[in-house]
Amino acid sequence: MKLTTTLLAGAAALCLASFANSAAADGHGPSCGLNTGEAATGEPIKVGGINGNAPPGDFSGGTDAAAAYFDCVNANGGINGRPIEYIVENDQWNPELAGQVAAKLVNDDGVVALVGNGSVVSMAVNANLYEEEDVMVMASGCAISECYESSNIVSTNQGPLPSGIGALTYAVEELGTKNAACIGFNIPNNGGWACDWMEDYMSSQGLTGTSILMDPTAVDLNSVYLQALSEGADTILLMLPAGPAIGLLKVAEEQGGRDLFKWVSPTPLYEPGVADVLGDYWNDNLYIHIELAPFDSDGADNQNWAAVVEAFGQDGDRRDTFSQSGYISAKFFVEALLELDTDSIDRATVSDAIRAINGAESDLLCAPYYVGDADRHMPNSTGRMVAYTGSAFEVVRDCFAIESSYFEPIRAQEAALGITQ
Amino acid sequence: MPRSQITPLAILLIGVLILPLILSSLWVKVVTSAAIFALGAAGISVLFAQLGLINLAQIALIGVGGWVALRLNYATPLPFTVIVVIAGVATAFVGAILALPALRMRGLYLALVTLMAAGAFQILFNAFQFPNGGEGFWGVARQSAADIRRPSVAQSDVGYLRYTLVIMAAGFGLVALHRITGPGRAWAMIRQSEANAMAAGINVTFYKIWAFALSGLLAGIAGALLSGALGQLDARSFLASEGILLFALAVVGGAYSWVGAIIAGVLYKLLPALLNDWGLSADLALILFGAALLHAIMTAPRGIAGQLLGALQRKPS
Amino acid sequence: MVYGLFLVSGLAVGSLYALGGIGLVILRNSTGVLNFAYGAIAAFSAMFAWQVTDWGLPGVISWISAVCIGILLSVAYGRLIAPSLAWREPAVKAIATLGYMLILLGLIGFIWEDALRRIDLPSDKIGLSLLGVRVTLTRIIAFVVSIAVVIGMVQYLRRSNMGLNMRALADNRDHAALLGIPIVRTETIAWGISGALAGFTGLIFGSLVRLEPTVITFMVIPAVAAAICGRLTSLPLTLAGGLFIGVAESMLTLYKPAAPLRTMAPFLIAALVIIWMQRGQKLTFAKEV
CATH class of the missing domain: 3.40.50.2300 (Response regulator)
Structure with missing residues (x-):
């Protein structure tokens, strides 16, 4: 009986309903990936995400928005016909749990990358694992040095x-x-x-x-x-x-x-x-x-973010900066994937594709987004x-x-x- | 008593050989954590079962062991196993110091002293943090943590699980050895009556401190193992509230047998991971633990282990 | 000037510790139970009060409901679980309340997901300036209530029949039972008073400090420290201990090297009190206090 969540979400949904409506009225439904309007049916591509949702904070906005965006992509042609299977884990701000769920995603599930991560503890514990396994993390909500000083983590938010x-x-x-x-x-x-x-x-x-x-x-x-x-x-x-x-x-x-x-x-x-x-x-x-555009900005990407979470999000999803950030991470990730040969998508090609992201633009960001092959990443430092x-x-x-x-x-x-x- | 020794050894052998083969990467980590905290819980059990003493500060001692291990890891080139032993011994000393107020009190007041100690350590850990490869005595740099060495036989998570299980078994063996030799007899007499024990020529002070030191040793080893398992430690793992929880689970599991300590470790780490894997709220685990503690205290003083072993013993006859 | 600031601020925090400690001591005096679930009861009450406000009901109802929920939760344990442990050692009784604490904490987390919340009391807006610190009416209420409860309870224990019963029960449960003192009723009232105080403390704490269930639940640890200063029996000493701890903690902020460690004050002071209580005790045998 998560009464309060429902109420909060209801309030948030009300605030956002106006944007979503205006987006729909303009004839812009949510626009995702190939935008074909046909559901993807091929072999799923596994993608992971870790959030931290327990006291002292709920960092689940990033994975919620990424999940909504991926659902939207899957309903619109997927990655050239292959849907994204998005597996989200919650580390509950617990270092041990953080290590465990990362091992599960990276080793057991064999995800090609992690997207939308919003967790503080998990980044500190797992930065080495990501580097050893060479899996890229396109994070969305981060507040510690590891997120910005590791070779395999690139976070859309600034911290x-x-x-x-x-x-x-x-x-x-x-x-x-x-x-x-x-x-x-x-x-x-x-x-x-x-x-x-x-x-x-x-x-x-x-x-x-x-x-x-x-x-x-x-x-x-x-x-x-x-x-x-x-x-x-x-x-x-x-x-x-x-x-x-x-x-x-x-x-x-x-x-x-x-x-x-x-x-x-x-x-x-x-x-x-x-x-x-x-x-x-x-x-x-x-x-x-x-760090990102205001929630009520009428930029195309911000409007699309609102429309995507409205159409594909869950009732309890948070509509905060992390959510916008998760949307951007997911969007750039999908754009990078679409460049790849559909049959060659594995961890190595995906990591390379993410590193190749350069100059990606969004009205949510003030400056272009990039990854590159470096020992640290901080693509967002304007606000x-x-x-x-x-x-x-x-x-x-x-x-x-x-x-x-x-x-x-x-x-x-x-x-x-x-x-x- | 050959049979009583064969069973645990067989279980250990199965654990070391089979478990790593059948577990996925996630569960290897979970079982490693459970084994580490089982060792910590064994320390609580020694005090509770042998002397009737309540120690709510075990988690703080685990933190001390972890701190020492991290400090040594960054400051010295010592091999990991040596660090584990040194961390254990250093924590045993801290445990012995904690025993000083316990010499003249037991029951509620001792529980409160340990609770105050747990509270104080929580603040210390928060204020000074765990070493992460920085300079100075506290070794904390305002940056990302540096690497931590693992033993050469246990570089991988699977290897580390085997390593942890062997050390856990050795820890349980040490406790069993104490129970059947001099200290165990002395503790039993002290528990009956301190005056009688003293009259019988037992050095009450020494054996009480010894029990706390043994408990601290196990905690210290557990802390060092934890630092190796995670690669770093976080003050949030060693809150006073976790000390309360670990004590509660040691009682729920059953303080009178090593099986109980394993159950405590499993409840503390494996059950929340299971609930998480099933998508259930971790709050459910708290409710279960609370109810189990009340149940254990009211009707099952020997805990789940006592009930299990009781059922097993009744069957053959 | 600066000292005055920190003194007033410390007294405000100290009165919260004292309130918690007093609730613990009242219950322990008549039932022999040191209730570790006290903080969890306070947290549940505060969250419930927030929920009532969130439903749109007027503030007064939410505050009354906090106190009522406190009484309900406390008496529920006192009637349903405590009796079956009545003849066990004090330590076992205390440990059992840890179980109740875990259950309540789990329930709170299950019902109210983590979110930003606050409780506003109308007394937050009214205040006066004291030694350069603005002291709100809420803080004054916390301070005055803690003193009033101590005076009231001391008088109640001394003058009323029920108070006599409580004291008898505290002295010797067996004798009290033999004398025909209505144990169940007396204990229920003690659980009720303690629960009401827990509900009140939770409400004030949630308003003054933070409406976060885990924070409120584990404020029981410094409250126990205050109670230890009163040797778990004396209400006036518990009050003094709580206030002293609060002031010491606040003053330590001024001394920079100690500032990060200032929250250790409750534990260090309690530990010193325990050691002091044992002074002159030459016997090496432990005894059940």
Whole structure:
């Protein structure tokens, strides 16, 4: 009896219904793959996906959207007649389970690639496995260093580091930030990693940055907030998943902290349900960096994403950034597969095809997407800023590139691949 | 007692030879985890069955063993098996220190001391994290984790399962040896009456610390094995709540026999994986565990193992 | 100024620990059960209150329902399961409640999938400034209720017949039974009071800290630490212990090297109290406390 999910999903579906309808009214039904309108009947191609859905977060949006897109592809000619069999596992944020389900997908099921992965734990545990077995992972929801520093993982979402620094860039340039406090989880490859690079960014600008790393199980968010207060920061960067970030905003609301700091956050707070829990107090005082196009953007791909999840998604599917991200991963994956000779599709050819993706475009992304043959991948490092206005999010700065010395190797790759001049 | 030794050895042989052949890659990993935590649960059982002591901090000790093993892996070129032994011994010392408050208390207060210890270790693990190949004493770099060595005979997951099963069996053997020799007799007397045991010339303090050290040794070995199985450790695996769960399952499985420890390991790791594979919620496992714990406490003090063994013994006669 | 800030903030957290500890001690005093499921009952109540609000019912009903669910869950265990363990050792009784805790935790996860939630109390919006910290009415309520419960319970135990019965039961169950004290009724009332407190604590905790079932369930661990400060028997000492732990934890934030470890405060303080309680105990024999 997942009452709440149904209710939440219902609310989300209502919000999205309008886009979907408008898409349908324009005569654009969901458009997927070959778009033949005929179901694929050949030998299935096995593709895997791992999400993490348990406290402290639900990262299943990416695999949900990928599943919807693959269903749509299968109903529209498949991969030149072969349907995709998409096998999704949940690692429940448990390192052991993460290792187990990855072994199942890669070794037992023999998937040709993993698509839409939205899991933090599984990337850390399995990065080596993916490399050893040379299977590519086109992830969609990731928040740790392994996702961006491994040869076989390429994630469409940005994770906390670029998104956080993007938010801070806006704060420095538009809000006059001089001293920022980065509040993150005390997890080395997550909060520690992202906040370290945020400090590096601030000092490169001749400004001050402090990290306040908290125990993920900490009960007393009030003293975390007070710590920021005693550090003398003028800006707070919430490098946290949505749940704890909202907890901290509540504490700040209670303390009347809205006007004591400038408040910025990376993408996690950009979620359809956030307005219900935040209320009106934060209107026009909370700025969020978003990695993909806004949910209500009328770009063709965004409209198609909404139409695909509407037509092929499940009732409980989340319609969040991870969902958009999963859609893009799945779409580029299918495009890469369609290039291949249908009979030669196996893990080796698919891995090569994914590495060959270069300059793929989507209106959900600000810049072209690429993979390439490299020891690290971060194809998405540009974004937009939105302001929280209670009922909606308003874009306050359109596509801009995020700058930090962290991106040096990535910019070098982009230059080599001809993405940037 | 030849028969009582033949059965476990036969089971071990079957496990080492046959299991890896019939299991798929997923279940090889699951069974490895189950075997590792069976070893940890055996440590809980030693204290609970032999001395009636409740230890809710076993998961914290497993974490200590894992921490030591990771630290040594990155800091020294020692072979994995040596690291496992050192981690076990180091954790045995930590276990012995934990025993100090236990010398004068038992029952509820001891359970609370171990719960407080589990809570404190949870914070420590969260604050300092597990080594991942970084510099300094804590060895934590803000980056992706470096590689961890495995023994040369156990590079593959299948090999590692065999390796784990052999070490688990050796651990059970060590416990069995204690039960039938001096320490076992001393523990039995201490459990009956500490005053009588002391009057009989038994060094009560020594044997109680010894029991905690043995329990810690098993936990430490389990932790080191876990670090090798996963390649890295995460503070979330060693929450105080997991310590509570592992203790509950050790009681549910049955603390009086090695079969019980295996059942505990299977319930702790295999059942949730099974539920996951069947697409059922892991919350179901919690409900089952809770009900099983109540059942064990109210009507089956020897746990599932006791009921199983009882049924087996009744049959032949 | 800064110290005042952290003092006030610490007292607010401490009163939550104290509330939890008091509920544990009240039950333990009359039934001999240390209820590890206390946090799970609190979590269930808080989630239920959220559910009631989500159904669109007015706030008052949801808060009352939190307290009622707390009583219901607590009394259910007290009537259905606790009696069959009544004559076992205290440790076994406590371990049995772990089973109940697991069942409740599983049920919560089964009914309410993980999502962003919050409970708003009207008292969140009202507040006053104290030593530079804005203290909401909710926090003041938590603080005042914990003190009021202690005073009330001490008076109740001292003056009323039922209180007399509870004290008798706490002293010696066998003798109390022989004297014809209505054990079942007395215990049921104790389970009820403790359950009501659990429901209330869950509601306040969910509103002030986080409405996350696992977080609320395992707040029972610091609450046990507060109860240990009261030697599991004394209500005033439990209150003082809870508040002290909260303040110590909050103050440690100011000392940077210790800041990441500050949440260890409850466990260290409880461990010190246990060691202190054993002072002068020369006997090497363990005894059942």
